[in-house]
Amino acid sequence: MLAMISPWMEMGNLVTYLQERKLDAHKRQRIVRGVAAGLHFLHGLKPVVVHGDLRAENILIDWDGKPLIADFGLARIIDSQASSIVATSFNGKGTMRWQAPELLNASRFGGENHGVTTKSDVYAFACVCWEIFTGQIPFANLRDGEVILAVAVNDERPSRPSEPATSRGLDDEHWRLMQSCWATLPVERPSMDEVNNILVDHI
Template structure:
């Protein structure tokens, strides 16, 4: 039906006085009212909504848009953030924060990667939610109502070293944008400690997830990780993740798979990753490391992780996903190194009926073997890996 768009704008202005009035706009949108059609003054309903700070109106106008993020939304979010930070303790700040939080949830965009202490805080718990070799992960609250992960270095790490490691990871992570890469929200300094902030993945890591959901489609998990890895390896220059394993693959509330933890990642130059310190170059766990990373070079240089060593690690990751156990679960880390040096690149093939029923058939095991070839050039490329996984 035809609409008088001058009346539409007047109505939108009026409903801001009545909390139930937004239902009228909702009905008009159901009847075909176009939010992008201007009135005689050249103003659209969408433009008018974004000129206000009315959460009910903005929510109603934008909710039908599949991808609402554009320059006007970016500008609106920047304005809201500036307004909120100018009066973070005032009564009006709560409404601004609610609107900013809604637009963030709608778009996945935030106007600054340097966060203010008024935008984020640590959740009230006495211990980190998780720990790794280089750092800790704490639960935080972002924009008043959104749980996030806040990653920092261990407290015993020297401040200079902690800052260098954190900044190095942030410089890499903030450039990455893909559905199968954990999003980077930003960084914040609280009590002199720098945190890297990302969305909270409520289903935990892949190892925890498959053990809680034994009937999950494991090929679907593997394919999503492989697509994330393809995105990394296809960049210019390629990105070497350097630490692919189930603990570094996180599962969102809706089952989406995200590669996380870029503490050992680097841009690859001529196939290898440009690392800084020997500590960084030699980091990693032998259960997932390619054999060339454990060898001594003739010039005394520590071998660098490559896109090929990522593929090797993916093969070991596949073993985790199908068995629910670490590679070589019956060996200590030291014995794993000895085993690799002796030339044993894979554990014995698991043949338990429950493992086979999860999909570890002949074809899946052959993919694992082709990922874990001793010679790096004989390993699958990530595109070959994806094609093989699709055939399972």
């Protein structure tokens, strides 16, 4: 039997960290860059690791305020040299509000739901950015069933918030990046390599 053990993080997860501390724009943008770097690392491994359930609740914070991606319960490992997934515990039941359209309504995309991919992780990353800047879950005003209709059928995404998100660092550049990560078609979303480069070099 295999198991993964993580060090204890006194700062808790990102949800509680955002609730309990008054973080300025710089610190929130730093967390965004840290999450992007972590996901970029996972996607760059050989074989590739897809997280599958990225959200603020599954991101731990260390003593220095740096985010650490955790909870790999839905992760899948993709061997590019093999014809199939070599190891996975994904059961298609990731948390709905962070799931990409193709996971919620596969029939729109020409086939069955084959599970999470690096591109569905990119979509979830934008949802985490939303949490960081707003302090709310995506579509906080909707029930789960309504989220499926909004995202997978009507192509809706969270609308751009004003204050306090603006003062918390949600500027034009970050919003454009989030929108690109929320593209309906997976192929139109940037890779985490591209996301990471944009955050490091241009934002």
